[in-house]
Amino acid sequence: MEYDGDRQPPPLHPTVAPISYLLGRWRGEGEGQFPTISSFLYGEELQFSHSGKPVIAYSQKTWKLNSGEPMHSESGFWRPKPDGTIEVVIAQSTGIVEVQKGTYNADEQVIKLQSQLVGNASKVKEISRVFELVNGKLSYEVQMSTNTNHLQPHLKAVLNKI
Template sequence: MSFELPYDLSPDLYPLAWLVGTWRGPGVLAYPDIPERPIVVDVELTHDGGPYLAYTSTISLLEGALPDREQQFDPAALEAGAIWSRESGFWRPSSAGEALPVAGAPADAPSPSGLEVIVAEASGAAWLFTGSAQGPRVDIASQHVGRTATAADVVAQRRMYGWVRGEIFFSIELAAFGHELQSYATGRLTRSAPGA
């Protein structure tokens, strides 16, 4: 795993340092009653020296063809169409409780670090996630969701982010509209700018 450690990054954030930056990539969104569609995902994780990362993410419908899974892609060449969803929040390490090891982590992986993530969606939902970061992988699951009166009927989420050969692969599972927790969006991101 190769990345530049920001010089003024809080030591609390070292387990998440590989995430700092601006990321972009293709993915696929599909859920019961939502036809499968290609998407473009833009993610930014920044810091200001405090013990947290500021987070924003936009999912847009992809205009044009989805790059082959094995093919390298130019993030600037991905043409974003209509915005599907937007969210922002904060990621912060937590020492409260004991972080559970990440499933499938190698035996010599660093000890897991606890993680708390707070996310607000433009669609009217606010999420509190807890989980862990272990080596180049983050696993978080929703603990609480607050919804406005007009927000969609979403009840749970689980997310995974993993660094593989210089890219972040992600998956988002969702329980909503009376459906059990299941795959909602998957894709891969490449760094388009280093973090501040």
């Protein structure tokens, strides 16, 4: 949720505080690969916002670098728990939904997610995601497995806060 100049954002919920470094808008470039597709480059923007509840809203969009043509988008919710675990639900523009569970390390600023469910996907079987903040830049890596390929790198990007 964004706030105009007349409204102040609500106080940060204590369970969101350890990963509050994610909050805001991030933009950068990434690259994709997988054995069944040609490698590609893309531009990307992520947004993380909060409403004072124990959850962070997440949205992502990507575009072709050369033309600006829209590519993939997804949105969802990140629910950190006081014990260092996190649950994430994501709906992709392709119709795939993910339920991810994992851990966050507030000191190292690393979040590791592993799919518990990949729904409405005829080929995708498993997805893992790792987000890390290093020197003020948010980087991530996504690995994927399908009916015919084991879990392996699919996407990676480095984003700057804007």
